[in-house]
Amino acid sequence: AQGSNTAVQAGYIKPAVPVIPTAAFRGNITAGPTPLAVQFTDRSTGYPKNWLWDFGDGTTSTVRSPLHTYTAAGNYTVTLTATNTQGSNNLTQNAYIRASTPVVPTATFTGNVTSGPTPLAVQFRDRSLGYPKNWSWDFGDGTTSTAQNPLHTYPAAGNYTVSLTATNAQGSNTMTRAAYIRTSIPVIPTAAFIANRTSATAPAGIQFTDRSTGYPKNWLWDFGDGSTSVIRSPVHVYSATGNYSVSLSVTNAQGTNVTVKTNYLRIG
Secondary structure, eight states, X not given: OOOOOXXXXXXXXXXXXXXXXXXXXXXSOOEEESSEEEEEEEXXXXXXXXXXXXXXXXXXXXXXXXXXXXXXXXXXXXEEEEEETTEEEEEEEEEEEEEEOOOOOBOOEEESOOEEESSEEEEEEEOOBSOOSEEEEEOSSSOEEOOSSOXXXXXXXXXXXXXXXXXXXXXXXXXXXXXXXXXXXXXXXXXXXXXXXXXXXXXXXXXXXXXXXXXXXXXXXXXXXXXXXXXXXXXXXXXXXXXEEEEEEEEETTEEEEEEEEEEEEEO
């Protein structure tokens, strides 16, 4: 009783011109210990209708995106043939899958920083070999973690020995780094710097290098020619002759310190 309405979308359906497909694929992992289960995903274009996989170990599949398990160690070449009514195309990736004999892992790790004032946040990275499945960290301050790549904050000053135990079905291995993390009580920084040269002919590019201690977070340079910089270790070009005094101000949460070198640069 209310009526009717019609919607028309011109050109809404755009049939593609049929073409021979172009085979493409990827695996979710390409290396690891046996048994290695790999989820293959078809990425072919051109609308294939059929798929034929050769996994390189004597087995095949016609599933579009199969899951295949490699049971023996070795390097395996994988081929996908994609087919439609226009024809076929294949992609071969040589030694695409590298399956290895399971071994006891070798634990190793790094931290993105190893020294600084408290509180010191350290991003640890597992670098272990042998494909561990479990991780046990001891940060040396009474705390632990089972994450593979933990972020840990040290709230107190001291030297901390860090250990990582990496484990898989074959066994476990531990790496210990004595006094790996060194944290200090926060202090006001002490400004210090050097230049790569103190005399030159204009125009002269001078590389300044910050040598401040106390872990500053901000830097302010005054190059003595009316220009400044907040870069930690800047390059500055002096275009006019003269003697120039240079100052560096460094700052952190504890305070600020300034050093001035009078007539530090002679530009001829």
